[in-house]
Structures are given as structure tokens and as C-alpha cells.
Amino acid sequence: MTGHDANATGKCPVMHGAMTTTETTVMDWWPKALNLDILHQHDTKTNPLGPDFNYREELKTLDVEALKDDMRALMTDSQSWWPADWGHYGGLMVRLAWHSAGSYRLADGRGGGGAGNMRFAPLNSWPDNVSLDKARRLLWPIKKKYGNKLSWADLIILAGTMAYDSMGLKPFGFSFGREDIWHPEIDTYWGAEKEWLADSDGRYDDLGNPATMENPLAAVQMGLIYVNPEGVNGQPDPLRTAQHVRETFARMAMDDEETAALTAGGHTVGKAHGNGDASQVGPEPEAAGLEEQGLGWSNPNGKGVGRDTVSSGIEGAWTTHPTQWDMGFFKLLFGYEWELKKSPAGAWQWEPIDIKEEDKPVDVEDPSIRYNPIMTDADMAMKMDPTYRAISERFMADPEYFADTFARAWFKLTHRDMGPNVRYVGPDAPAETLIWQDPVPAGNSTYDVNALKARIAQSGLSQSDMIATAWDSARTYRGSDMRGGANGARIRLAPQKDWAGNEPHRLAKVLDVLEGLAAESGASIADTIVLAGNMGIEAAAKAAGFDVAVPFAPGRGDATDDMTDAASFEVLEPLADGFRNWLKQDYAVTPEELMLDRAQLMGLTAHEMTVLVGGMRVLGTNHGGTAHGVFTNRVGALTTDFFVALTDMAYSWHPTQDGTYEIRDRMSGDVIWSATRIDLVFGSNSILRAYAEVYAQDDSAERFVTDFVAAWVKVMNADRFDLG
Incomplete structure (x- = not known):
């Protein structure tokens, strides 16, 4: 700006930071306060498409065949600003889809590619996602063309599936139907670490026992999708890595055969990039300057692209023909002995000993130059771990079985978070029902x-x-x-x-x-x-x-x-249910935090959670018939008595030695009721108290019943995808 007085900052009409940062938040001042933001995310005000937009209706107008033709054409339409390796973007698009879907974890069902979350922080800037910002930009012309008929979430997953299709693998199927979110998810806990790729030790009670990884986490380090490709904490040891691979993939709903198929099939195509000094690569997208326009990891190595690209730090392709679906992964892994070496970026990788020249993959730009193929520590685990080796040998003996197993595992990887197949949309959705889709037969609706x-x-x-x-x-x-x-x-x-x-x-x-x-x-x-x-x-x-x-x-x-x-x-399995005032055992997090987590997973808002808890208390539905929080003499009647008592200053609240609370009459000191933390948080938390006061008002008895019934029906019908 011209004419700006550098000494006049005090005259600026905007409170510095108040509109653009989250420094000194309520949670910073009171870190033990109950944070309800998890129930307030994805407010309709953030959605630019408006309340009447229906993505599934828009999908009915999508020309799927034209889209697939455009996707196939994109794979070989190399762009000078980010050229395709060997003239084919297949490997890059597979990685994009994989890393979008691969954040899914079974424990709480969070993560995954079902909402286009990779567009936002922190996933868009994870170290494991280097250069995937470029993949999304390459897809932009297609997104621009098809507009709201095609979500980013669907497009990203479709890109990987069509990449395999263009390289010779017959996909098991594909379903549309993933709806985009419009700001980062705040409900997914990615770990407590404060730095990317911090050593794994903090995630485990015992690093030697992968099963002790903190729940619900699945990846071994902050900023990774699965495991460290160089080995546990960057120390190569394929047998040790195999145990961490097994645990990580199990937490992502995959068994040993699916894990081996995905590892081999994923590394049948594409390459890893580490041809340069990784320390010179610029900041991630969220930290990059305005001039980068949302791109990150600016690379000063050579041309910065093509053969000079740096992403994982490992350098090389896994197979002789990285743009073809074939059995090349197994041919090289089992056909040669391998030794540890360092990539140009300084990363540990395995390279073959005395490999034939014709088995080496060619340079991504100059086919007259050949380089050694590489394997990661996880790849070597497929050869050295006895269980994975037996599976790999079975695949090698039957290429069709390998292709089918991989195609099914890829479909599961990319569709696991979509729910049952009644939610699938599009001509390529498979008719076969799979057990991981939790099938339910059609019910009778004609009875009396x-x-x-x-x-x-x-x-x-x-x-x-x-x-x-x-x-x-x-x-x-x-x-x-x-x-x-x-x-x-x-x-x-x-x-x-x-x-x-x-x-x-x-x-x-x-x-x-x-x-x-x-x-x-x-x-x-x-x-x-x-x-x-x-x-x-x-x-x-x-x-x-x-x-x-x-x-x-x-x-x-x-x-x-x-x-x-x-x-x-x-x-x-519920380990706690605040709605029925039950806790299986004491946990590191408070009962009220567990209640928020459950409410969010059920799709409830803060006021829906409030009305349900208050109603369930007076209905006498506590687990085991306990009296905690039953602030009424009319048990079984759907009254506002819970909220009336909670907000009545005629009572006082006193902790007991067993962790519950006594509700006493202020005048007499007599104990009237008992309560848990779950009950009293609706009076202590300022936001929840505001909702409780609404229902405690004299004119709210009918509103309370109406709101309770609506929230109850929402829970009962949450999985009725057939209702629209």
C-alpha cells in the first residue's frame, strides 16, 4: 500500500489478530473446559451450495462415461508445470486416492476419503502428502468442467481407480456419493505430538508391541498415513516393520492378505521421489506464502520437477514398467537379493544386488537412462515375514488371483467409509454384497x-x-x-x-x-x-x-x-453412554468428553444431545437402574424436571468420595438426589447451561417434548439410508 505510515500501527481500525488467528482462545484460558466445537462443525453457513442442494440428485445428471473418458485422457496429458513421470500420471493419482482413503481407521470410523478432507489442514500439509497438492491441481480442469455434479471427494477417489484402469487393472467397481465438507474436520484426533514425524515411542506403551499403540490411532507417526517407509522410527528392520504394518493395516480394517495385496499392488505402479536435498524443499501448503496460491513444498533441486522431484525422500521405482499393471513387483522382490543404501535425499532404501540391466526402470524423462529399482522396509517385509511371504508366493503363482484380490482390497480401501451398499451411486457400483458392508436384508413394511x-x-x-x-x-x-x-x-x-x-x-x-x-x-x-x-x-x-x-x-x-x-x-462397543449415565470404567478422558464423542458420531447437535440426556433421565433409563441424575418424583413422565432442578438455586451440589455428587436442599441440608459429572456438566458448562435454561423455562414443556421426539427419531432412523 502506498503512503502507509510504518509508525501508525496503533491507528489501525482492526484489532490485530482478532479476525484472523485463534491465539488466546477460550480453551487457552481454560484448558479444562468442555469444548463443544466438535458438535458445531460443518454448520450450514459454511456450505456455499445452500440448504436446497442435493448432491445425490445432481449425480443423476452426471455423464459418467464422458467423465471416465476425460479421466483416461488426463492420465497421459503431461503438463510442463508438473510433468508426468514417463508421461503418465497414474502413479501420482493412485497415491492421491490412497492417501485420501488411507487415513480411515476402524476404531472410530473417522478419517478416510468420504468427505474430501484432504483439501484442508492438516491433511493437505502432512509430510506424507508432499506433492499431492499438485495432483489436485491437475484434476481441477475436470472438477471445473463437471462442477457440482462431481464432488472433490468422489473425484479424488475416482482418479486412483481410473489410474489403475488406464494401466491395465480391471477395477472391482466404483461408487459415487461422497459429499464434500467445506472446512477442516475437528473431530478427528491425529495424535498428541507437536511436531511432524516425531519418533513413534509416544504413541505406544511398548514400541516393541505394536498392539499397544494409542487408540484410536492407526498410523505409526504424526503426519504419516501408515508406517515409516524407512523402518520403525526410520531404522530399517523388515521383520520389525512387518509387525507394525500388520497392526496398522488391521486398524484400517485390513487382514494379512489384503495388506500384502495392497502393498504389492500399490507399488506395482509409480515411483518414490527423493532426487535432491530434502532439507531445501519449501514449506508445506498451509505455511507457504500468498504467492504460492495454496501450493507447497517448492523444490529448488535442479528443475524442481520431473527427475528432480523430492517428496518421500526415497528415490526410485519399484518395478521395471511403472505405468503397467503386471507382476513386476514380485518378479524383482523375489528375483534378487537386496541391500540397504541411501537415496540422494539421505533416506534408507533397499536396492537389488547385481540386477540385470533390462530389469531396471528407465528414467522418467530419458528412456536411454536406467536406474536401480527400490524397495521400502515394508516392501521387504512382504518377503521376509513368513506370513506375508506365503501370501506373496500364492499371488506369484496365480496372477489372476492377485489382480482380483488387489482390486477387491482397493475397492474396500476406497469405499470402507461409505457405509452399506444401499448408499452406492453410479453404473459401476458392484452388485456383489460384501461382509464388510454390514449387509442387512430388506425388511417387511406391509405388516399391520x-x-x-x-x-x-x-x-x-x-x-x-x-x-x-x-x-x-x-x-x-x-x-x-x-x-x-x-x-x-x-x-x-x-x-x-x-x-x-x-x-x-x-x-x-x-x-x-x-x-x-x-x-x-x-x-x-x-x-x-x-x-x-x-x-x-x-x-x-x-x-x-x-x-x-x-x-x-x-x-x-x-x-x-x-x-x-x-x-x-x-x-x-460403547465404553460409556452419557445418555444412560453409564461408564464401563475410568478413562483418561472425562465422561463428558466421551459423551461428546458419542454424540458427534451419532450426528447429534449440542441441543439435541441436551434434550436427549434430560429426557432419558426422567424416563428412568439409566444403565442398571441407577438414580443418578433422575431429578424428578415423576419417573416415567417426559417432563422438564431434570432441567428445572438443575437450574434451581434451592439446591446445592457436593462431590462425594466415590466420584458422584449429592444434591442437597440449601435450607435443610438434606440430600435430595445424586448425580454424575455427566448430569452436572449441563449446569456448569456455559453453552450447555444456556440450552438447559431454555428447557427449564415455564413455557417450554411442550417444546421439550417436541424436541425430544425429533431427536429420538433422528437416532432411531440414522441408519435408514432408504428413507432419503
């Missing part, structure tokens, strides 16, 4: 709902039993990967029927009754469980003076043991 309600009413089941069972069935839903929920009635199958949080003894008695009623009526057990819960809510509302009909949509199906991968459902 009113007749079933009459049978339930005469069943003798208590109101609290009906409500608690429906809640326990539905609360497993997590929007992070669309797993769990009431549909399928898996609460009656292993492992859910034995979870402590489901009160197995009580549950068995309730299910025995409801299963009989379902059989008599022709309804599914899943529908019967939800309908019974709805009836409990209707009765509670009536006891509070309100006649309401809780909306019910029949059509849920019942899963079987054969349709259920029991091991993969273990991660859905």
Missing part, C-alpha cells in the same frame, strides 16, 4: 403396525425396558463410516448381545418377548425393537400431559450371524 403396537402394549414389558432396548440398539450408529444402528437388529447377535453396556441379562429377557411378537406379526425384530421404544416415548409424553405420535417408518431388516463380521463389530 397398529396390531403389532397392540401386542406390544399387552406384552408386560416396562416402559423403561422398551426405551432402553431401542436406544441401545440404535446408539451404535456412527456417521463417520455409516456403521451400526438399529437396522439389522444386531443387538441380538454376537458380540453386541454380550456387551456390558447393553445389560445382557435384562436385554435377553426383553428380546425374548419382542422376538415372539415380531414372529407373530410378520415384522422384523429390528422394527419391533424401535416401535416398542417409540411406544415407551408416547406413553411418557402422555404421562406429562401431551398426546404425541412418534413417527415410525417400517421396513428394517434382520441381519444374521452369517451377515455379520463379529470381530469388526467389537470396535463399536
Whole structure:
């Protein structure tokens, strides 16, 4: 700016930093405060497409074949500003899709490529994602052409699938349907480290035992997708690395065969880049200057691109023909002995001993020059670990089996967080149902709902039993990967029927009754469980003076043991349920933080969480029938009594030695009620108290019932993707 007085900064009309930084936030001042931001993310105000935009409707107008033709053409349309290795962007696009999808972890279903999150920090600037900013820019002309008919999330994953297609692998399938987010996700915990690629030791109780990695993390270091390619903490040791690979991929829902297939198939194409001084590479996108326009890692080595590119620090291709799908990975890995060497960037890598000249891959720019192929420590694990070696030998003996196994594993990698196949969109979505999609058969919706309600009413089941069972069935839903929920009635199958949080003894008695009623009526057990819960809510509302009909949509199906991968459902076990005032054991995080995590996974807002907790307390649905937080003398009536008592200064609150609280009458000192941290946080946290005060008002009794029913139905129907 011209004429700016450098000494006049005090006259600036803007409070410096107040609009552009997050320094000195509320959490900085009070770090132990309950941070509700996890429930406020992705507000509709951040979405530029407006509330009426429906991506799945837009997809119906997408010319898929034209898009695929454009994608194939892009693969070999090399751009001078970021030239394609060997004239083909296949390897780069595979890496883009892989690193987008590969952040998924099974423990909480978070991460993955289902929302286009790689466009934002921190993923866009992870050390493991060097140069993928260039891949997204190469895709921009296609995104620009197809506009809102094609999300970034779908385009990124499609790029990897079409890359394999263009290099000779027949894909297992592809589904559209991933909707973009519009700012960074704040719900995903990537680790506590304060520096990129810090040693792994802090993530493990015992680094020698990979199973002790902190949950829900899956990657071994901050800023990596999987494992360090040079070895554990950068120290090569393929047998040790194999154990970390096994644990990491298991946490990403992959078994040993899928892991071996993905490792070999991923490194059949493309190359690693480390031809230069990695310390000279510029800052990542989030730290780069304005003139970089969102690009990062500016590279001063030689031309900075092509053969001079630096990304991982490892340098070289894995196979002789890196733009072709073939068996070259196994041919070289098992055909030669390998030794440790350093790349030009100083990274450890394995190179073959006495390799034939014709087996060497050619230079990315000059086919008259050949270089040694390379292997990472994880690649060597496929040869040296006995289990991985046996799998690799099986693949080598049957190339078609390898191609099919990889194609299926790639599909799982890129679709695992999309949920069941009823959510798949597009002509290439596979018809085959896979067990990891948590299949549920279609349910009957033609039975007499009113007749079933009459049978339930005469069943003798208590109101609290009906409500608690429906809640326990539905609360497993997590929007992070669309797993769990009431549909399928898996609460009656292993492992859910034995979870402590489901009160197995009580549950068995309730299910025995409801299963009989379902059989008599022709309804599914899943529908019967939800309908019974709805009836409990209707009765509670009536006891509070309100006649309401809780909306019910029949059509849920019942899963079987054969349709259920029991091991993969273990991660859905609730270890705490603030809504039923239960904690399996003491944890490092507070019960209220666990409640926020569960609420966010269920897709609840802060006020929906508030109304549900207050309602569940007065309904008498606490786990084990405890009295904590039941601030009412009208248990079973859907009243605002929880909020009225919580905000009434006639009472005082006192901690006890067992970690609970006594609610005493201020005048007499008599103990009136008991409470947990979960109950009292709705009075102590300023935001939650604001919601509690709304429902404590004298004019809010009807609003409370209406809001509770709406939130309840949202939970019951969270996994009903067929409802639109």
C-alpha cells in the first residue's frame, strides 16, 4: 500500500489478530473446559451450495462415461508445470486416492476419503502428502468442467481407480456419493505430538508391541498415513516393520492378505521421489506464502520437477514398467537379493544386488537412462515375514488371483467409509454384497403396525425396558463410516448381545418377548425393537400431559450371524453412554468428553444431545437402574424436571468420595438426589447451561417434548439410508 505510515500501527481500525488467528482462545484460558466445537462443525453457513442442494440428485445428471473418458485422457496429458513421470500420471493419482482413503481407521470410523478432507489442514500439509497438492491441481480442469455434479471427494477417489484402469487393472467397481465438507474436520484426533514425524515411542506403551499403540490411532507417526517407509522410527528392520504394518493395516480394517495385496499392488505402479536435498524443499501448503496460491513444498533441486522431484525422500521405482499393471513387483522382490543404501535425499532404501540391466526402470524423462529399482522396509517385509511371504508366493503363482484380490482390497480401501451398499451411486457400483458392508436384508413394511403396537402394549414389558432396548440398539450408529444402528437388529447377535453396556441379562429377557411378537406379526425384530421404544416415548409424553405420535417408518431388516463380521463389530462397543449415565470404567478422558464423542458420531447437535440426556433421565433409563441424575418424583413422565432442578438455586451440589455428587436442599441440608459429572456438566458448562435454561423455562414443556421426539427419531432412523 502506498503512503502507509510504518509508525501508525496503533491507528489501525482492526484489532490485530482478532479476525484472523485463534491465539488466546477460550480453551487457552481454560484448558479444562468442555469444548463443544466438535458438535458445531460443518454448520450450514459454511456450505456455499445452500440448504436446497442435493448432491445425490445432481449425480443423476452426471455423464459418467464422458467423465471416465476425460479421466483416461488426463492420465497421459503431461503438463510442463508438473510433468508426468514417463508421461503418465497414474502413479501420482493412485497415491492421491490412497492417501485420501488411507487415513480411515476402524476404531472410530473417522478419517478416510468420504468427505474430501484432504483439501484442508492438516491433511493437505502432512509430510506424507508432499506433492499431492499438485495432483489436485491437475484434476481441477475436470472438477471445473463437471462442477457440482462431481464432488472433490468422489473425484479424488475416482482418479486412483481410473489410474489403475488406464494401466491395465480391471477395477472391482466404483461408487459415487461422497459429499464434500467445506472446512477442516475437528473431530478427528491425529495424535498428541507437536511436531511432524516425531519418533513413534509416544504413541505406544511398548514400541516393541505394536498392539499397544494409542487408540484410536492407526498410523505409526504424526503426519504419516501408515508406517515409516524407512523402518520403525526410520531404522530399517523388515521383520520389525512387518509387525507394525500388520497392526496398522488391521486398524484400517485390513487382514494379512489384503495388506500384502495392497502393498504389492500399490507399488506395482509409480515411483518414490527423493532426487535432491530434502532439507531445501519449501514449506508445506498451509505455511507457504500468498504467492504460492495454496501450493507447497517448492523444490529448488535442479528443475524442481520431473527427475528432480523430492517428496518421500526415497528415490526410485519399484518395478521395471511403472505405468503397467503386471507382476513386476514380485518378479524383482523375489528375483534378487537386496541391500540397504541411501537415496540422494539421505533416506534408507533397499536396492537389488547385481540386477540385470533390462530389469531396471528407465528414467522418467530419458528412456536411454536406467536406474536401480527400490524397495521400502515394508516392501521387504512382504518377503521376509513368513506370513506375508506365503501370501506373496500364492499371488506369484496365480496372477489372476492377485489382480482380483488387489482390486477387491482397493475397492474396500476406497469405499470402507461409505457405509452399506444401499448408499452406492453410479453404473459401476458392484452388485456383489460384501461382509464388510454390514449387509442387512430388506425388511417387511406391509405388516399391520397398529396390531403389532397392540401386542406390544399387552406384552408386560416396562416402559423403561422398551426405551432402553431401542436406544441401545440404535446408539451404535456412527456417521463417520455409516456403521451400526438399529437396522439389522444386531443387538441380538454376537458380540453386541454380550456387551456390558447393553445389560445382557435384562436385554435377553426383553428380546425374548419382542422376538415372539415380531414372529407373530410378520415384522422384523429390528422394527419391533424401535416401535416398542417409540411406544415407551408416547406413553411418557402422555404421562406429562401431551398426546404425541412418534413417527415410525417400517421396513428394517434382520441381519444374521452369517451377515455379520463379529470381530469388526467389537470396535463399536460403547465404553460409556452419557445418555444412560453409564461408564464401563475410568478413562483418561472425562465422561463428558466421551459423551461428546458419542454424540458427534451419532450426528447429534449440542441441543439435541441436551434434550436427549434430560429426557432419558426422567424416563428412568439409566444403565442398571441407577438414580443418578433422575431429578424428578415423576419417573416415567417426559417432563422438564431434570432441567428445572438443575437450574434451581434451592439446591446445592457436593462431590462425594466415590466420584458422584449429592444434591442437597440449601435450607435443610438434606440430600435430595445424586448425580454424575455427566448430569452436572449441563449446569456448569456455559453453552450447555444456556440450552438447559431454555428447557427449564415455564413455557417450554411442550417444546421439550417436541424436541425430544425429533431427536429420538433422528437416532432411531440414522441408519435408514432408504428413507432419503
